[in-house]
Amino acid sequence: MKIMFALARLVCAGMLVWALWRHPYGYYQLLRVVLIGVCAFGIYCALQWKKQGWAWAFGVLAILFNPLVPVALGRQLWKWVDVVVAIFLLSTIFLMREGHRESTEP
Numbered sequence: 001m002k003i004m005f006a007l008a009r010l011v012c013a014g015m016l017v018w019a020l021w022r023h024p025y026g027y028y029q030l031l032r033v034v035l036i037g038v039c040a041f042g043i044y045c046a047l048q049w050k051k052q053g054w055a056w057a058f059g060v061l062a063i064l065f066n067p068l069v070p071v072a073l074g075r076q077l078w079k080w081v082d083v084v085v086a087i088f089l090l091s092t093i094f095l096m097r098e099g100h101r102e103s104t105e106p
Contacts, residue, residue: 002098005045009089012038016086020079032067035085039065042092049098061085 015031042058064071064081073081 013086013089016082
């Protein structure tokens with residue numbers, strides 16, 4: 001599951017960077033569907049791994065990129081959002097780890 005989730009985030013980050021150039025509107029719709037799928041899987045993994053903060057972060061992204069009620073931010077702002085979200089997804093590959101928090105008790 002870890003490798004599949006890492007690959008999904010890598011592909012999604014690549015799609016977000018690719019979205020910086022002009023494409024038909026269908027590409028952005030596909031990006032939203034793929035991203036919401038990755039975010040839903042991210043929420044599932046975060047909850048399984050007991051990482052509540054990561055679950056919330058993926059939930060916010062799922063709302064932002066949802067394909068049913070698109071958020072209108074303007075092309076220039078979406079470029080910044082795409083870059084930030086791509087960096088977020090890539091960083092979670094290294095920062096979001098499976099396992100429980102370590103106890104600080106002796």
